[in-house]
Amino acid sequence: MTVTNPVTNLQTLIRCASVTPAEGGALTALADMLRPLGFKIERMTASELGTPDIENLYARLGTEEPHLMFAGHTDVVPVGDAASWSHPPFAADIADGEMFGRGAVDMKGGIACFAAAVARHIEKHGPPAGSISFLITGDEEGPAINGTVKLLQWAAERGEKWDASLVGEPTNPDRLGDMIKIGRRGSISGFITVHGVQGHAAYPHLADNPVRSIIKLTEALLERPFDAGTDNFQPSNLEVTSIDVGNAATNVIAAKATAAFNIRFNDTWSVDTLRAEIIARLDAAAADQALRPGRPPTKYDIAWSDRPSQVFLTRNNALIASLSSAVENVTGQRPALSTTGGTSDARHIKDYCPVVEFGLVGQTMHMIDERVALSDLETLTEIYQTFIQRWFENADI
Template sequence: MSATDPVVNLQTLIRCPSVTPAEGGALSALETMLSPLGFSVDRVVATEAGTPDVENLYARLGSTGPHLMFAGHTDVVPVGDEASWSHPPFAAEIADGMLFGRGAVDMKGGIACFIAAVARHVEKHGPPAGSVSLLITGDEEGPAINGTVKLLEWAKDKGERWDAAVVGEPTNPQTLGDMIKIGRRGSISGFVTVRGIQGHAAYPHLADNPLRAASMMALALMDPPLDAGTENFQPTNLEVTTIDTGNTATNVIPAKASFAFNVRFNDSWTAESLQAELIRRLDTAAADQRLRPGREAIGYEITWSERPSHVFLTRDDALVSSLSAAVETVTGRQPGLSTTGGTSDARFIKDYCPVVEFGLVGQTMHMVDERVSVADLETLTRIYALFLERWFANAVA
């Protein structure tokens, strides 16, 4: 069967129930699509103690440079209440010009379109003047331990090198052609435990309420703002995401309080410089006596997330201009170049080659009745196909 139709490709993929970390048949479906096009296909199982094994896929067409990577994931989030779906989440039904199913936009749709674009390129021009590879994980929606990170390491050890990469995440907020992601903010999380002295609420002088210090410490992390933003990035933003004492009694001062926070940071900071600034703020607030008059600095511990996501910005003109021109030619829209949003697997790929992100409209991702416009699937395929022509022409020139 020809892989040139993105709708058929996507229906095939959606009908594979690949909820993280299950392969669900999705990678087998990809292998069936890619092998007739001349791709060599490797199925790589990554393992780590304490985490589920994950099967990933790496496919390559061509043996010379320049080398373009397309990256994505076939794993999807759970469907939630299946009875709330107007169409079965793994049936890939089409109604009123929309294709319904879990993963339709996040992000089996992007994969389906890219494969269709490559198939059309091969049908029209033959193999590209270089190499195209697909790096597909089954662990993007999960802990991201046995997925892209390990697949990149496996491919590098095998001798793979790339000149550029496109991640097919749903980047467009409203309309296809709105936005290309050329970077991402960094992300770091911390968990703070503040140690006090438990006691009776009627005798506060015999206790030391850790919530008094914790409230000052949380405030100090958020105010003043960490920065005002930079040329390419929004202001760094810190959110306190939970506060807890484990205390259910209203007349007991708790022995400890804890709170967690997450920071999305711009290129004003590195993960290390940001951590240093946050610790400085915590130390200052721990010694603040406004809510604890006459007290010494309270004791606290902070635990950082094991792997912060580092900020990055892609400045590869050939990559960005080739994709921008393809988007504008097909849609008539000049896409914005953005660094907004959360993290993606581009944060790992950036260490190997320049990377951008462009895919479908993401308004229904992770929702009940996740769906994609059938017309958008064809449009995205045309964008990817034109991008392939332009990128290889620019890279070879």
């Protein structure tokens, strides 16, 4: 069974130019790898007005419980300046023990290794005592509207149930074995608008400068930490990402000022409690007249971006222990259990079953010359294979 080789699996996937939202042949290539292993393959296309149609894939081996789901995406980010790559981005060239190509680590490499691991498991032990499925989207790097969320809904409506999920995103900062992600911080973005009164800079009493107010409001968001962090999470952090007045004239006071911010938050907060805290801070700052003596309170509007992400933490010992002991067994290194970094599709999967994330080393993701060490592909395949074996042994505990 050639699917046991993660290197050839990955070459096949990289050679499909699946720059989001294009399928590029990548899901078909994956289906061709999984079908001979006994997987039942289904393709599901999701659409929504104003976004490109997206092809997704769901493949299941077995019909029994327990059911382990591997999740990921075959779409990749654009290559950037193709001429800057030392090897063409869709050639999957191998040089000095590394394979070059867009998606090598994020995350066709993870998929190639998991397919190889399943094939090796079957070769050694026969089909698993339960089910394994692949839930693969073509819409992780794009707007992510027609991807994992809809694919999960679609599968759940057809009666699919999962006991655990592993997402194969690149989670290791430096070396394979560094880090498993067992949760993710939440994320909220907001936009503040202050309405002032336009006027002449020499006659400020006739105007109301919104810059004074936007400084106070943004300071109120930054001046005190939101929390000190928790056992499993770093402290919540807010960044003001933009302050805009759009005024090119030095002798004019502008009519309005806007600011944008994003906060990555831990399990001290929910989306609702954190929004309330932010509004309380802004209201207090709006009433503060330090920069606008004698003036009425600042008038401001706040708009929240759609689709905030809730924080989550996975507490499933069978899943976490199976994976971390597999990593330690193969690499000799005990992985950190981390909740750092950005959001991922795990935030959607957590609504259906416990989920953890482990994949390749992330250093070259989204870069020119994205590449993976062939030795890492072999090691990750061994980790995944050990994990599959241990998870099916532990799943009932």
